[in-house]
Each structure stands twice: as C-alpha cells, then as structure tokens.
Amino acid sequence: AQSVTQPDIHITVSEGASLELRCNYSYGATPYLFWYVQSPGQGLQLLLKYFSGDTLVQGIKGFEAEFKRSQSSFNLRKPSVHWSDAAEYFCAVGAGTGNQFYFGTGTSLTVIP
Amino acid sequence: DGGITQSPKYLFRKEGQNVTLSCEQNLNHDAMYWYRQDPGQGLRLIYYSQIVNDFQKGDIAEGYSVSREKKESFPLTVTSAQKNPTAFYLCASSVSGAPKTQYFGPGTRLLVL
Numbered sequence: 001a002q003s004v005t006q007p008d009i010h011i012t013v014s015e016g017a018s019l020e021l022r023c024n025y026s027y028g029a030t031p032y033l034f035w036y037v038q039s040p041g042q043g044l045q046l047l048l049k050y051f052s053g054d055t056l057v058q059g060i061k062g063f064e065a066e067f068k069r070s071q072s073s074f075n076l077r078k079p080s081v082h083w084s085d086a087a088e089y090f091c092a093v094g095a096g097t098g099n100q101f102y103f104g105t106g107t108s109l110t111v112i113p
Numbered sequence: 114d115g116g117i118t119q120s121p122k123y124l125f126r127k128e129g130q131n132v133t134l135s136c137e138q139n140l141n142h143d144a145m146y147w148y149r150q151d152p153g154q155g156l157r158l159i160y161y162s163q164i165v166n167d168f169q170k171g172d173i174a175e176g177y178s179v180s181r182e183k184k185e186s187f188p189l190t191v192t193s194a195q196k197n198p199t200a201f202y203l204c205a206s207s208v209s210g211a212p213k214t215q216y217f218g219p220g221t222r223l224l225v226l
Contacts, residue, residue, distance in 0.1 A: 009153070032212035043117075043203060043217035044156075051212055090155060098163060099144060099211035100171065103155040 002027040002095045006104035013081050014112050021076040021107050023091035032094035033074040034101070035065055037087045044090065050074065061085070086111045115140045117218035119204050124223045126191065126198060134189045134221045136204035142216075143209035145187035149173060150201040150220075159202075162187055163209060191223060199225050 005024045013019055025031055032051050036044040048059025055067040065076045074091060091104040117138045126132045136145065144163045148156040158171030162181040176195025181187055187206075191198045201222050205215040 004155075034214070036217075041201075041220070041222070043119075043219045044205075046214055046216070049214060092156075094212040097211055098161055098169060099207055099213050099215070100158055100161065101146075101156075101215055103148075103157075105153055105155040 002093055002102050004091050004093050004102055004104035006089075006091055006107050008107045009105070010108045010110070012110040012112060015083050016080050019076075019078045019081045019085070019109070021089050021091075021109070023074045023076065023104060024072050025074065025091075025093045026072065027093050027095060029095075031067075031074075033065075033067060034092040034094065035059065035063070035074075035076050036090045036092065037061075038090065038106075039087050047076070047089075081109075081111055083111045083113065085109060117204060117206055117216060119202075119218040119221050121221060122219070124221055125226050126223060127226050129193045131190055131192050132198075132223065134191070134202055134204075134223070136187045136189065136218060137185055138187075138204075138206045138218075139185060140206055140216065141184075142206035143184065144207045144213070145181070146205040146207075146215060147171075147177075147179065147187070147189045148203045148205065150203055156203060159189065198223055 003026045034049045035047040092101045120135045146161040147159040160179040162168035178190045204218040207213040207215045
C-alpha cells in the first residue's frame with residue numbers, strides 16, 4: 001500500500017538558517033511526488049513536483065527537493081529561511097489511474113527572528 | 114482569474130442534519146477531489162471524480178455523498194451518518210489522467226453545534 005511519512009511533526013529554525021524537511025514514501029511503482037505548503041486556515045499551494053528526469057527539482061519561493069530512489073525519500077530544502085516561510089508543509093505521492101494523492105501528516109515550521 | 118472556490122468558509126451542523134459543501138472550479142479541469150483534514154492526520158481522500166456523472170469512493174467515504182452533474186461543480190454532502198464531521202474540508206481539481214498536479218481551493222471548516 002502507498003503511504004507517506006513525514007517524521008518531523010514540528011521544526012523550529014532561525015531566520016536565515018537552512019532548512020530540510022524529510023519525506024519518505026512507500027509505493028511499488030514509479031512515484032510521483034509533490035510538496036505543498038499551507039498557511040493557517042487556507043488551502044494548499046504547490047511548491048514543487050517530481051515526475052521523472054533530474055532528481056533535483058526546483059520550486060517556487062526558493063525551495064528545492066531531491067528524489068532519492070534508494071532511500072525512498074523526497075526531502076525539501078531551502079538554503080535561507082524567511083519569516084514568511086512559517087507554515088505547514090505536506091509531502092504527497094500520486095498513485096493510481098485516478099490520480100489519487102496520499103499525504104503525509106505534515107510538518108509545522110516555526111521561524112524565529 | 115481561474116481558480117477553485119469553496120463556500121461557505123465556515124459551516125455549522127446540528128445533530129442529525131445533512132449539510133452540503135460547495136466546490137466550483139473554472140479551470141476547465143475534468144477531475145475533482147474532496148479531502149478531509151484533521152489535526153495531525155494530514156489530508157484523507159473522501160471522493161473523487163474523473164468525469165461528469167461518475168465518481169469513486171476514496172479512503173473515508175462513509176457518511177459522505179457527492180454528485181457531479183456539471184464539470185465545474187462537485188458538491189459534498191456530509192450526512193447525519195457521519196458521526197464525527199468536525200474537520201477542515203478541501204476541494205481540489207486537476208486535468209484528467211495521471212500523474213497530474215492537483216490544485217486546491219481555500220477550504221471549508223465544518224463545526225458541529
């Protein structure tokens with residue numbers, strides 16, 4: 001069965017510091033992977049996605065993620081965090097002919113000055 | 114502007130009452146999805162529809178019903194059979210096929226009186 005694990009429920013970083021959010025997936029076929037961001041009480045905004053090709057993908061707002069098949073991981077990174085990056089981050093895997101998505105439980109990011 | 118609208122933003126349900134959440138999109142997407150979001154549990158798929166007049170159950174369909182009479186609209190009814198309806202409900206849409214990016218609406222928060 002397909003599943004997504006985000007091991008870190010909550011992360012706190014200082015503004016200007018680097019960030020890495022972890023995501024591990026379980027899926028038998030080629031995974032299609034996504035990172036979304038959610039501000040409180042809002043919908044989800046796509047940060048980036050991986051379908052195939054280059055395993056390092058660039059997204060919006062200076063985020064990038066690296067697909068590592070051997071580790072079943074798709075970790076999200078940002079070299080320098082801004083206060084506006086404080087939000088909830090969700091990793092998802094797309095599966096099935098119906099384009100069903102399976103989401104991790106999310107990582108809440110706090111940015112301190 | 115193209116996008117997904119959900120209404121109302123907040124909805125209150127009395128015991129034994131059915132309530133309907135609206136989702137409309139003007140992106141010309143064939144596929145639409147409903148998710149439920151609970152704190153610490155990420156997003157879980159309720160129903161999805163890949164084409165007008167057809168829809169499939171997701172992982173947590175019990176106590177919910179949907180219709181897809183128009184391409185633009187995918188309303189979700191939370192029935193009295195759903196014993197724990199308090200949650201944040203998110204609607205999404207995508208072009209047909211897989212894998213495809215899902216785009217999300219702003220959400221509706223349902224509260225039980």
